[in-house]
Amino acid sequence: RKEVEQDPGPFNVPEGAxxxxxxxxxxxxSQSFFWYRQDCRKEPKLLMSVYSSxxxxxxxxxxxxxxxxxxxxxxxxxxxxxxxxxLCVVSGGSYIxxxxxxxxxxxxx
Amino acid sequence: xxxxxxxxxxxxxxxxxSMTLLCAQDMNHEYMYWYRQDPGMGLRLIHYSVGExxxxxxxxxxGYNVSRLKKQNFLLGLESAAPSQTSVYFCASxxxxxxxxxxxxxxTRLTVL
Numbered sequence: 001r002k003e004v005e006q007d008p009g010p011f012n013v014p015e016g017a018x019x020x021x022x023x024x025x026x027x028x029x030s031q032s033f034f035w036y037r038q039d040c041r042k043e044p045k046l047l048m049s050v051y052s053s054x055x056x057x058x059x060x061x062x063x064x065x066x067x068x069x070x071x072x073x074x075x076x077x078x079x080x081x082x083x084x085x086x087l088c089v090v091s092g093g094s095y096i097x098x099x100x101x102x103x104x105x106x107x108x109x
Numbered sequence: 110x111x112x113x114x115x116x117x118x119x120x121x122x123x124x125x126x127s128m129t130l131l132c133a134q135d136m137n138h139e140y141m142y143w144y145r146q147d148p149g150m151g152l153r154l155i156h157y158s159v160g161e162x163x164x165x166x167x168x169x170x171x172g173y174n175v176s177r178l179k180k181q182n183f184l185l186g187l188e189s190a191a192p193s194q195t196s197v198y199f200c201a202s203x204x205x206x207x208x209x210x211x212x213x214x215x216x217t218r219l220t221v222l
Contacts, residue, residue: 008149031208032208034210041216042215042216043199043213043214043215043216044152044199044211044213045213046210046211046212049210087151087152089211091208092208096154096157096167096168097142097154097211098154098168099144099151099152099153100151101149101150101151102151
């Protein structure tokens with residue numbers, strides 16, 4: 001079982017919709033959690049960090065559920081420009097950061 | 110401030126040839142990483158470095174070597190390229206190991222025939 005798992009999608013949603021992705025992780029000692037965004041044929045870029053208390057940045061909200069070992073990303077009022085692949089990253093302490101395989105989002109008019 | 114740069118952007122090799130990919134960062138980051146990204150596989154860590162003169166193996170190190178002679182540069186070498194090494198290679202750097210944002214270069218698209 002891969003250490004970090006994501007539903008590859010694609011999630012196909014209309015503009016204005018709310019969409020949520022989950023990312024599960026297996027290492028209970030994980031300490032740091034991130035969401036990255038990757039556009040087609042481009043490098044990943046940090047979207048937001050995920051804190052224990054949750055994190056909100058405009059239309060984006062990230063949550064951490066340690067008991068069930070998953071993080072989530074909620075996108076409200078989806079825009080065409082939100083179409084991308086969303087990668088979760090789990091790391092912490094001395095072990096290397098591990099990327100999920102990514103979830104593809106397609107926002108259509 | 111260029112961030113993280115990678116050279117070259119594209120390369121085609123024949124099986125058995127060698128090459129070196131160069132990664133440079135101007136953010137004075139201690140930590141640098143080399144990843145490969147294949148369709149459906151996500152990003153997989155090849156090697157990483159926690160400081161000048163240090164290197165360590167990641168998840169998929171076989172067939173690759175690395176060097177970090179200068180803090181700002183991290184080189185990835187393929188001594189004898191194989192078709193299985195056809196991939197997109199990303200370099201990244203960060204201020205903290207595992208706990209901080211990673212900044213990625215634009216990638217190198219390598220094809221091994």
